[in-house]
């Protein structure tokens with residue numbers, strides 16, 4: 009780009025493009041790598057400043073002696089960020105979270121050596137990734153590319169890349185496919201990437217990130233005319249299209265003759281009889297890659313189904329697969345097809361992550377309604393469960409349905425009573441009270457927040473609640489057209505205001521999106537399926553995030569919310585599928601489980617903590633710390649005992665007491681293990697070894713104010729309805 013001074017306007021010349029920008033000379037001179045501005049009708053990002061001789065060479069024109077290049081000032085002009093222009097103009101500094109999202113990892117035109125994926129293959133048949141991309145890849149990504157490449161070199165090679173969310177499955181896939189395309193001996197020309205419709209734009213942005221200039225290799229098929237165009241001109245090697253488009257136009261897509269099939273969020277294909285699965289199978293693309301951060305959602309049969317799609321026949325029949333798993337003979341076979349890495353591999357490049365479970369006291373109205381619902385149960389238990397979950401979010405959401413409950417006198421009585429009581433809206437919901445405290449603190453701390461819920465009605469309620477707190481509200485739910493979703497995400501990630509909240513439906517926005525404009529995330533209600541919550545929580549703690557992340561799960565104490573958490577934890581045990589203990593913890597939705605769900609214990613600090621039989625007293629110490637303390641105490645006791653023995657040989661009866669102590673200690677240890685099925689009082693014990701690694705806090709504990717501060721609350725105004733809290737810091 010060359011710049012000419014001409015009064016206040018500046019004409020800029022690209023090799024083939026003439027236009028003008030509205031920037032002043034000093035603003036232009038202050039531009040730095042990563043800055044964005046408008047150039048005519050183009051959005052431009054500075055990739056790489058070049059010196060004058062190189063610029064002339066690049067433009068292919070002889071130097072025009074009349075040109076007056078603007079001399080850069082000694083220091084950057086500070087006012088450049090506050091330009092009142094209809095476009096963003098910010099530097100790529102870390103302090104502005106928005107820009108991070110748009111700076112291409114391939115920002116500079118640098119020369120780097122290509123990376124040869126499989127050296128031992130020699131020059132013939134070897135795959136390579138061009139240096140410009142390769143030198144930006146993390147070690148785990150190179151490992152992933154090598155794995156995928158080795159699988160896909162074979163004509164019928166299939167693989168599952170099941171890395172946890174945010175590890176860059178997209179670039180691993182793109183780089184592998186580019187290597188396959190370049191290896192002419194493989195005769196691979198066309199790659200089909202099938203994704204949920206909400207992620208089509210996301211994939212195109214991902215390609216843009218890695219191909220900021222030069223020939224763009226991907227095209228999105230959003231409508232039938234795109235497909236026609238592509239069929240006529242066969243434009244790019246990569247086609248990105250939604251599962252819906254495949255359902256509608258599988259025949260036309262088949263005609264293109266794809267060589268590789270990539271399925272994103274592939275857990276959608278777990279049902280082997282689903283229409284989409286059959287359509288994709290019929291497209292007869294032999295090389296297949298399934299991408300999913302949550303390959304095992306409910307049961308092993310689903311994992312088998314994915315494996316069988318990626319590598320048909322390799323795992324035998326479902327029964328044979330189960331036998332392999334039971335005998336523990338499956339790992340080697342599985343390693344051949346599936347690669348899964350945990351978020352810890354990215355820990356060095358990501359800031360710390362804090363997770364909290366906040367137990368919130370039910371309001372009187374919530375408790376009364378829930379009791380009445382459980383006593384006066386609706387004919388269909390599932391409907392009652394839904395009502396309980398609604399009341400747990402806010403009673404008003406249930407009262408909107410009061411027509412349905414006309415025939416329930418007790419409920420009607422409560423509703424009439426509630427309408428007379430005129431209690432403040434927020435105080436009627438324990439969770440809303442805690443959320444209110446958090447939201448006020450976030451705005452003050454200048455940290456943006458995302459709130460997830462499974463229910464549209466709840467999102468509506470939260471929208472007016474947040475507006476009352478003077479928040480600008482953005483929404484991402486089923487009502488937002490797919491083509492507009494990326495705009496909402498961009499608006500949120502780029503928002504200059506810290507009091508912007510994004511309300512997201514767990515089902516719509518849970519997967520695939522990069523929402524790193526926020527560093528706080530609240531799950532207002534949990535999903536029965538932990539995989540959905542894990543997906544949602546991964547939206548902010550991912551590549552590009554600079555701030556420490558805080559993730560909050562809100563639960564209404566002693567109610568269905570806690571039951572969902574307990575069930576989730578049982579289920580997440582499934583992730584370690586080859587751990588027999590985890591398998592035995594497999595959770596099916598049985599009748600007895602349903603009955604437990606209707607038990608309420610609103611006066612507990614935390615029913616979950618009670619089931620854990622944890623002896624921490626809510627002081628925030630972990631088992632390890634307590635064991636260390638116990639050890640020290642025991643050592644001290646031993647020393648005391650020895651001294652005592654020496655002095656009091658005649659008092660041998662005392663030793664009996666000491667023996668009595670031993671079994672007590674063993675029992676205590678077992679209480680923290682996963683083996684026991686019942687607690688001492690006979691209630692079913694929850695298998696939640698994971699929660700034992702968390703810090704537990706009771707409001708009664710002197711450590712509570714410190715906890716409040718670290719969780720982002722204002723400790724001067726402790727949230728009244730917080731009955732208990734659990735905190736976990738990811739330190740890998």
Ligand SMILES: Nc1ncnc2c1ncn2[C@@H]1O[C@H](COP(=O)(O)OP(=O)(O)OP(=O)(O)O)[C@@H](O)[C@H]1O
Pocket residue numbers: 113144145146149171172173174175176177178179214217300301519520521522546550551552
């Ligand atoms: N090496 C890298 N350098 C810079 N940015 C990267 C790198 N790898 C990945 N990213 C960025 O990290 C973000 C997350 O990557 P991606 O969406 O591929 O993750 P994912 O594993 O598919 O997660 P999910 O399962 O949630 O979809 C993207 O914005 C991507 O551009």
